[in-house]
Amino acid sequence: MTDLADLDTPCLLLDRTRLDRNVARVNARLAALGVTPRxxxxxxxxxxxxxxxxxxxxxxxxxxxxxxxxxxxxxxxTDILYAVGIAPGKLDRVTRIRAGGCDLMLCVxxxxxxxxxxAHAARxxxxxxxFVEIDSDGLRAxxxxxxxxxxxxxxxxxxxxxxxxxxxxxFGGSYAGRSPEDFAAMAETERAAAVLAADRxxxxxxxxxRVSVGSTPTAxxxxxxxxxTEARPGVCLFQDLVMAGIGVCxxxxxxxxxxxxVIGHQREKGWILVDAxxxxxxxxxxxxxxxxxxxxxxxxxxDGRPYADLIVTDANQEHxxxxxxxxxxxxxxxxxxxxxVRILPNHACATAAQHGAYRVLDGGRTVVAIWERTNGW
Amino acid sequence: MTDLADLDTPCLLLDRTRLDRNVARVNARLAALGVTPRxxxxxxxxxxxxxxxxxxxxxxxxxxxxxxxxxxxxxxxTDILYAVGIAPGKLDRVTRIRAGGCDLMLCVxxxxxxxxxxAHAARxxxxxxxFVEIDSDGLRAxxxxxxxxxxxxxxxxxxxxxxxxxxxxxFGGSYAGRSPEDFAAMAETERAAAVLAADRxxxxxxxxxRVSVGSTPTAxxxxxxxxxTEARPGVCLFQDLVMAGIGVCxxxxxxxxxxxxVIGHQREKGWILVDAxxxxxxxxxxxxxxxxxxxxxxxxxxDGRPYADLIVTDANQEHxxxxxxxxxxxxxxxxxxxxxVRILPNHACATAAQHGAYRVLDGGRTVVAIWERTNGW
Numbered sequence: 001m002t003d004l005a006d007l008d009t010p011c012l013l014l015d016r017t018r019l020d021r022n023v024a025r026v027n028a029r030l031a032a033l034g035v036t037p038r039x040x041x042x043x044x045x046x047x048x049x050x051x052x053x054x055x056x057x058x059x060x061x062x063x064x065x066x067x068x069x070x071x072x073x074x075x076x077x078t079d080i081l082y083a084v085g086i087a088p089g090k091l092d093r094v095t096r097i098r099a100g101g102c103d104l105m106l107c108v109x110x111x112x113x114x115x116x117x118x119a120h121a122a123r124x125x126x127x128x129x130x131f132v133e134i135d136s137d138g139l140r141a142x143x144x145x146x147x148x149x150x151x152x153x154x155x156x157x158x159x160x161x162x163x164x165x166x167x168x169x170x171f172g173g174s175y176a177g178r179s180p181e182d183f184a185a186m187a188e189t190e191r192a193a194a195v196l197a198a199d200r201x202x203x204x205x206x207x208x209x210r211v212s213v214g215s216t217p218t219a220x221x222x223x224x225x226x227x228x229t230e231a232r233p234g235v236c237l238f239q240d241l242v243m244a245g246i247g248v249c250x251x252x253x254x255x256x257x258x259x260x261x262v263i264g265h266q267r268e269k270g271w272i273l274v275d276a277x278x279x280x281x282x283x284x285x286x287x288x289x290x291x292x293x294x295x296x297x298x299x300x301x302x303d304g305r306p307y308a309d310l311i312v313t314d315a316n317q318e319h320x321x322x323x324x325x326x327x328x329x330x331x332x333x334x335x336x337x338x339x340x341v342r343i344l345p346n347h348a349c350a351t352a353a354q355h356g357a358y359r360v361l362d363g364g365r366t367v368v369a370i371w372e373r374t375n376g377w
Numbered sequence: 378m379t380d381l382a383d384l385d386t387p388c389l390l391l392d393r394t395r396l397d398r399n400v401a402r403v404n405a406r407l408a409a410l411g412v413t414p415r416x417x418x419x420x421x422x423x424x425x426x427x428x429x430x431x432x433x434x435x436x437x438x439x440x441x442x443x444x445x446x447x448x449x450x451x452x453x454x455t456d457i458l459y460a461v462g463i464a465p466g467k468l469d470r471v472t473r474i475r476a477g478g479c480d481l482m483l484c485v486x487x488x489x490x491x492x493x494x495x496a497h498a499a500r501x502x503x504x505x506x507x508f509v510e511i512d513s514d515g516l517r518a519x520x521x522x523x524x525x526x527x528x529x530x531x532x533x534x535x536x537x538x539x540x541x542x543x544x545x546x547x548f549g550g551s552y553a554g555r556s557p558e559d560f561a562a563m564a565e566t567e568r569a570a571a572v573l574a575a576d577r578x579x580x581x582x583x584x585x586x587r588v589s590v591g592s593t594p595t596a597x598x599x600x601x602x603x604x605x606t607e608a609r610p611g612v613c614l615f616q617d618l619v620m621a622g623i624g625v626c627x628x629x630x631x632x633x634x635x636x637x638x639v640i641g642h643q644r645e646k647g648w649i650l651v652d653a654x655x656x657x658x659x660x661x662x663x664x665x666x667x668x669x670x671x672x673x674x675x676x677x678x679x680d681g682r683p684y685a686d687l688i689v690t691d692a693n694q695e696h697x698x699x700x701x702x703x704x705x706x707x708x709x710x711x712x713x714x715x716x717x718v719r720i721l722p723n724h725a726c727a728t729a730a731q732h733g734a735y736r737v738l739d740g741g742r743t744v745v746a747i748w749e750r751t752n753g754w
Contacts, residue, residue: 283660
């Protein structure tokens with residue numbers, strides 16, 4: 001049992017007490033709305049995180065890379081959606097994963113991609129289930145729900161040798177919301193887009209087994225998900241300062257932190273230098289555009305209690321500059337060279353990706369497990 | 378021999394023809410100024426990159442993590458400076474590296490850190506060489522060159538059982554320059570700070586074997602380095618769009634790129650979606666504050682030739698949105714689903730860190746080697 005005082009720094013900590021609480025919150029919310037969770041593993045990238053969030057040990061789950069799919073499949077997960085439009089060059093790898101017994105599903109948003117995927121399915125004799133991706137926020141991929149190609153894509157899939165898994169959409173624009181009312185309205189927009197596309201496909205004669213939505217704010221604040229079968233929340237398993245900054249959670253919910261050691265001071269400037277720079281925190285400055293800018297992260301003691309107004313105000317590659325929030329008077333805490341702090345991240349997905357593993361805590365200061373991450377593609 | 382058309386995407390490409398040209402440029406410049414290169418491995422994190430940049434196969438080299446030091450030492454590099462203020466908790470690991478035959482050197486900028494390092498040296502019977510870190514730009518760590526503690530730190534090191542390796546400084550503020558004149562003036566500030574500190578130490582009776590400076594703009598544009606013994610340029614081995622944006626190089630010098638595949642379009646918006654989002658490019662938006670904002674990167678064809686005004690205008694975790702630069706009229710190139718592009722990064726250190734290895738090119742489209750990176754700490 002390693003204590004936080006004995007770990008090499010910087011390193012990534014995951015408080016599984018908070019993780020479990022976050023999972024319970026979102027899954028209770030989805031259960032109340034009659035929707036199955038298909039938790040997104042883009043943040044956790046670990047079977048251990050996935051198992052605490054999935055409805056069953058075999059899934060459902062969502063992934064952002066085929067490396068995540070391979071990792072989960074190797075650990076017995078059989079119901080996975082790869083929620084990034086499939087590139088034709090990845091189809092052989094998809095077939096290998098599916099041949100291992102995992103029902104990996106894909107998504108496309110064009111007739112072109114549907115035809116190529118279906119041709120691969122026909123060639124391999126495996127009717128890969130593919131979602132039609134719908135655009136509900138105008139910010140990324142997907143077809144508008146009323147676009148003629150929604151039907152044409154489904155037709156190309158089914159006629160070409162693949163199967164129609166359903167329709168899916170992601171309202172990433174929900175990060176622009178600031179209140180429960182905002183998020184509820186966005187959740188309704190997301191729901192309505194997915195249901196409209198599904199209804200149109202059904203009217204055209206297709207069976208639409210799944211109607212899938214997802215995003216942390218919309219999953220947590222939706223008031224009605226009629227017509228939706230599943231939701232794909234991701235970052236809410238860990239939460240972060242961006243989610244806290246838009247009112248989705250509080251800093252007390254953030255399950256991830258980076259352990260850092262004090263390496264020096266610039267006392268006349270009120271600076272404490274630590275060995276966690278942007279390499280350990282990531283370059284993500286997601287709170288810069290919010291009401292409270294948390295710099296590169298909020299600084300806490302070893303028990304995870306924030307120091308008043310203490311943040312990482314700037315970062316070089318391996319140096320973090322810890323100081324009082326701009327405009328906040330008063331001295332910095334007395335943290336000598338060798339002292340240790342925990343830093344809550346702006347963006348859990350980005351910070352976690354800078355690290356190869358989690359040192360897992362159970363609410364205290366003792367490492368109870370090490371969970372490897374599946375970075376890369 | 379793998380062709381770019383056959384690689385899994387996204388993945389990291391390194392053109393070693395450009396790397397070698399960049400190395401030749403900076404090393405020629407330093408040789409003309411009578412200074413030994415101690416190239417910084419924070420960008421490359423690979424023995425193969427280090428060997429192409431170091432003066433000899435055993436060094437000198439600079440590192441930003443002990444993981445880099447361990448990697449280089451395991452491959453025969455014996456002269457290494459770990460250029461981040463040492464945390465006391467890392468000293469046992471330093472001793473293990475040194476016991477293996479590598480003369481790993483450290484730096485400190487306080488009497489407190491000097492005493493703890495010297496006490497460890499005395500306890501282990503190994504007089505670790507330690508640099509006094511000098512602050513030349515006011516932006517990070519180090520003592521002002523005229524500060525009384527410069528002498529006190531050297532005294533604490535030598536009297537306590539360590540050795541004085543020299544003085545070192547890093548003028549990271551050089552990234553704010555925009556012209557050869559700016560960089561030359563900053564190089565002179567950096568030089569003067571290091572030399573002043575060294576002169577004061579010598580006047581106090583210390584032997585100062587090394588006077589070390591470093592930063593890409595100052596190393597490339599210094600006009601005189603009298604009194605300096607070595608320089609630690611880093612990012613100039615790879616170059617990037619930030620360096621091009623401040624006039625240190627051109628985009629043609631950038632040795633790194635990310636290979637990506639087209640996964641879809643939003644044609645009415647002029648968007649091409651690729652499978653390289655911020656996870657593949659990093660969250661670094663270093664060109665956002667420069668005259669030309671390159672978004673998340675400049676888009677090139679498979680031969681590395683930029684498409685006119687085509688950049689990654691926005692990025693989600695695994696989605697990059699490729700479009701014409703804002704304000705640039707005209708259509709985007711006809712790149713169907715499955716087509717491939719190369720994306721030049723804002724910041725080589727940050728983008729490379731998102732990947733586990735380099736696919737190495739020799740100016741063409743064929744992968745001639747795979748070089749693993751040493752990420753983490």
